[in-house]
Amino acid sequence: MTTDHAPSITGTAPSATRARDHSLRRRKRTSNALVLAFLIVASVIMAAPFLWMAVSSIRDPTELAQVPMPLIPKDLRLENYSEALGRAPFATYARNSLILATAAAALNVVFASACGYALAKLRFRLAPAVFGWMVACIMIPFYATVIPVFLMVRHMPLFGGNTLMGVGGTGWIDTWWALIVPGAVSPFMVFLFRQFYVSTPSELIEAARLDGVSEFGIFTRIITPLIRPGLLTVALLSFEAGWNNFLWPLLVTTSDELRVIQVGIASFRQEASTDWHLLMAGTTLAAVPMIVLFLIFQRYFVQGFASSGIK
Amino acid sequence: MTTTAPTASTGRTAPAASPPAPETRRRRSVRTAEKRWGLLLAAPATLHTLIWIGAPIVVAIVLSFTAYDIIHAPEFSGLENYATIFTDGLFWLSVLHNVIIAAVGIPISMFLALVFATMLNRALPGRGVFRVMIFLPHITATVAVAMIWLWIYSPSQSGLMNVVLGLVGIKPLPFLTNPDLALGSVILVTIWQGIGLKMLIYLAALQGVDEQMYEAADLDGANFVQKFFRITVPMLKPATFFILVTSLISNFQTFDLIYILTEGGPANSTSVVTYRIYQTAFQEFRVGLANAQSVILLLILVVLAFLSRRIVGGTDDD
Numbered sequence: 220m221t222t223d224h225a226p227s228i229t230g231t232a233p234s235a236t237r238a239r240d241h242s243l244r245r246r247k248r249t250s251n252a253l254v255l256a257f258l259i260v261a262s263v264i265m266a267a268p269f270l271w272m273a274v275s276s277i278r279d280p281t282e283l284a285q286v287p288m289p290l291i292p293k294d295l296r297l298e299n300y301s302e303a304l305g306r307a308p309f310a311t312y313a314r315n316s317l318i319l320a321t322a323a324a325a326l327n328v329v330f331a332s333a334c335g336y337a338l339a340k341l342r343f344r345l346a347p348a349v350f351g352w353m354v355a356c357i358m359i360p361f362y363a364t365v366i367p368v369f370l371m372v373r374h375m376p377l378f379g380g381n382t383l384m385g386v387g388g389t390g391w392i393d394t395w396w397a398l399i400v401p402g403a404v405s406p407f408m409v410f411l412f413r414q415f416y417v418s419t420p421s422e423l424i425e426a427a428r429l430d431g432v433s434e435f436g437i438f439t440r441i442i443t444p445l446i447r448p449g450l451l452t453v454a455l456l457s458f459e460a461g462w463n464n465f466l467w468p469l470l471v472t473t474s475d476e477l478r479v480i481q482v483g484i485a486s487f488r489q490e491a492s493t494d495w496h497l498l499m500a501g502t503t504l505a506a507v508p509m510i511v512l513f514l515i516f517q518r519y520f521v522q523g524f525a526s527s528g529i530k
Numbered sequence: 531m532t533t534t535a536p537t538a539s540t541g542r543t544a545p546a547a548s549p550p551a552p553e554t555r556r557r558r559s560v561r562t563a564e565k566r567w568g569l570l571l572a573a574p575a576t577l578h579t580l581i582w583i584g585a586p587i588v589v590a591i592v593l594s595f596t597a598y599d600i601i602h603a604p605e606f607s608g609l610e611n612y613a614t615i616f617t618d619g620l621f622w623l624s625v626l627h628n629v630i631i632a633a634v635g636i637p638i639s640m641f642l643a644l645v646f647a648t649m650l651n652r653a654l655p656g657r658g659v660f661r662v663m664i665f666l667p668h669i670t671a672t673v674a675v676a677m678i679w680l681w682i683y684s685p686s687q688s689g690l691m692n693v694v695l696g697l698v699g700i701k702p703l704p705f706l707t708n709p710d711l712a713l714g715s716v717i718l719v720t721i722w723q724g725i726g727l728k729m730l731i732y733l734a735a736l737q738g739v740d741e742q743m744y745e746a747a748d749l750d751g752a753n754f755v756q757k758f759f760r761i762t763v764p765m766l767k768p769a770t771f772f773i774l775v776t777s778l779i780s781n782f783q784t785f786d787l788i789y790i791l792t793e794g795g796p797a798n799s800t801s802v803v804t805y806r807i808y809q810t811a812f813q814e815f816r817v818g819l820a821n822a823q824s825v826i827l828l829l830i831l832v833v834l835a836f837l838s839r840r841i842v843g844g845t846d847d848d
Contacts, residue, residue: 243748250754254649261646262663265722269666271690272678287696288688334575342561343568349576356583358835362783362804363828366811366820367586367593404578428560434567463671465786470812481673485790488677495681495688506674513669517662520669524727525734 272506275499276300283495296496303500306491308475312483313504319398319468319479320461326403327457328450334404335412336438340424350413356406361467369470372397397471398479402461408453411526415449416442452523455516462509480505587828594822599815611822620798621823624806631717631802632781639721640773643728648762650729651736661733668726676790679719680706683791706792709799716791716800720784728773735769736762775838779831803827 275283276299278292303309337343338350372391375381380388391397419442427437443450468479478486484501491497513520594611598604615621646664650657667675682690683705692702705715739762747757785804788794794801794809807827811820 239749251652251654254652255654258646258649258654258657258660262660265725266663266666267690268675268678268682268722269670271682275681283688286687288693290693330575330578333571337568337571341564341568341571343565343572345572346568349572352576352584353579356579358832359583359587359828360779360783360831362785362807363824363831364583364586364590366807366817366824367589368582370589370593370817371582371586401582404575404582406575406579406583409575434563438567438571459669463673465671465673465789466808481671481786484677485673488680488790495684498677499681502674502677505677506670509669509671510666513666514662517658521665521730524668525730 269506269510272499272502275495276503277500278496280494280496299496299500300504303487303491303497303504306497307483307487307501309480309483309487309501309504311475312478312480313508315398315477316462316480318395319464320458322399323402323461324454324458326399327405327408328454330404331408331453332412332443332450333438334409335414336416336442338409338413339416340419340421340442341434353406353409357410365466365470368401372401372471392471393473393477395477398468398477402464402467405457405460408457411453411456411523412446412449414526415446415452419445448519448522451516452519455512455519456523458512459509459520590821590824590828593818594825596818598818598821600817601815604818607818611819614819615822615826620801621803621806623798624794624801624803627713627800628782628784628802630713631720631784632778635717635720635724636774636777636781639724640728640770640777642721643725643773644732644762644766644770646725646729647732647736648758650733661729664729665726667723672723672786673790675719675723676787679715680791683715707796709797712792712796712800716787719787719791720781723787724777728777731769731773732766735766739765772838775834779834779838782827782831782834803830 274292277295277297278299279294279296282288282292334349334353338346338353373389374385375390375396376383376385378388378396379390379392379394381390382388391400423441423445424437427441432441463481464479465481465485469482469485472478472482484498484505487501488498593604595606595608596604597607597610646660650661654660685692685702685704685707687693687696687702689702689705691705695701695703703711706712743761743765744757747761752760782803784802785808788800788802788805789808792800794805803823804827807820807823810816810823
């Protein structure tokens with residue numbers, strides 16, 4: 220398609236152009252209205268499951284049994300939440316998820332930023348090898364390594380009654396070590412940090428060196444403050460991954476004391492299999508914190524997801 | 531910190547004294563400091579990934595050649611596990627389910643994502659709200675998402691699906707408990723959940739499409755459909771290919787959804803690769819076999835990932 224003539228519209232007769240512009244604008248307005256109508260319907264359908272969750276979490280259980288059930292609940296029943304909290308320790312689950320997600324965010328920000336900075340801005344002999352290794356690691360899915368990681372955690376020497384050879388006890392199983400350590404650094408976050416650091420000015424590093432600022436000082440006090448949006452992006456993505464994680468906490472925790480909220484609602488499901496009003500109250504507790512965080516920090520999530528494409 | 535960098539400080543305090551010698555010395559010391567800090571800063575993350583990703587890969591490959599049940603020590607068994615997989619109908623059925631979910635779900639969800647993205651690329655009132663509503667399923671934990679759909683699919687008359695069907699006079703359907711309906715019901719959820727991220731990547735790609743092309747087409751009197759198929763679709767080819775490959779990769783990692791919705795049932799009609807591996811390792815305790823299955827999964831994903839990296843490499847501008 221040729222676009223070369225496009226900018227020279229003004230060259231034609233002015234009155235004809237104005238008439239055409241007018242009809243174009245009118246056509247645009249009607250098509251905008253159609254698009255808007257479609258989007259309203261479609262996005263309401265997309266959001267309907269969440270609305271259904273929220274509505275069900277405050278419904279009276281007797282209403283759920285009615286045939287036909289009224290789509291809009293007659294009165295709000297917030298007791299569902301206190302009842303759910305009484306049936307399972309959701310507060311403990313939420314606290315555990317909060318600790319896990321915060322630790323994942325903090326550790327990734329610290330260690331992945333250091334590595335990302337080194338890869339982007341410092342010349343050292345192993346840099347190409349380290350970068351290649353990180354990229355290779357991104358391609359390795361957790362599901363392919365989960366069994367060996369589980370075995371390594373279980374046979375961690377000198378923990379949980381294990382001998383030096385890693386046998387006899389339970390190792391890190393059902394400890395914070397198991398929940399936090401294996402996920403402390405994500406190679407993808409290293410990659411993302413490198414991308415953020417690459418776009419910072421190297422002249423600043425040279426100038427700081429001339430001023431005698433230490434290499435560590437340049438990293439922490441001069442360059443890293445420049446990528447604050449990047450720090451927030453990585454922190455939020457890691458937090459989200461930590462809060463939403465399921466398989467790993469499922470495998471390595473056995474007690475309620477360490478259970479995280481996603482595993483908590485999964486096991487609550489067995490327990491309260493027919494009490495949908497309680498199950499939806501629990502699910503709301505597991506889903507809403509991420510939704511709120513997303514609404515607040517939308518821009519950074521979107522930036523992170525758009526630059527990742529992979530999740 | 532006992533970092534020994536005396537030359538760096540002397541080089542700074544004596545700039546004009548003796549011209550060439552300290553200058554080169556200083557530069558050399560800067561280079562040493564750079565090298566040292568490069569290694570130091572990269573080391574923690576590199577060691578961590580070597581221990582928690584590198585070592586497990588090696589362990590997985592080694593254990594895939596053993597018979598191991600967690601209780602007794604692993605015993606070398608050669609290619610036995612791979613021979614077992616070769617004839618394991620359930621494993622390949624699970625692979626097939628992944629392929630079906632991908633073949634049906636990905637095109638539909640890509641098409642819808644593209645439609646939403648083109649519409650949201652216009653200056654419309656409230657487009658931020660639409661974007662959020664469409665993206666929410668992606669940001670929410672799959673476990674929570676699966677719980678919500680479990681309730682929507684509930685076979686009782688109060689499951690939303692059946693309420694809606696009831697409005698048009700259809701009797702309640704057993705969405706997740708009927709082997710003929712279960713996989714389709716799972717696919718519907720993956721479509722709903724997958725639209726958001728695909729739409730986002732399409733939106734990002736659309737920002738790169740030259741507005742003048744549409745203006746020129748407008749002047750030529752092209753309608754919406756013509757513009758969509760003649761300009762938008764061809765311009766988005768790289769994004770489409772990228773989304774396709776990354777979706778294929780994440781499709782092979784579906785686990786949480788199946789664990790909550792169906793546990794692979796009924797009658798194995800929704801079992802997927804990751805769920806089969808989970809069962810083999812943590813329910814049947816055939817850890818050696820499960821590792822061999824993991825190696826097969828890894829091979830499938832590495833092939834797909836290589837494809838995607840090539841594409842990312844082609845469009846990256848660093």
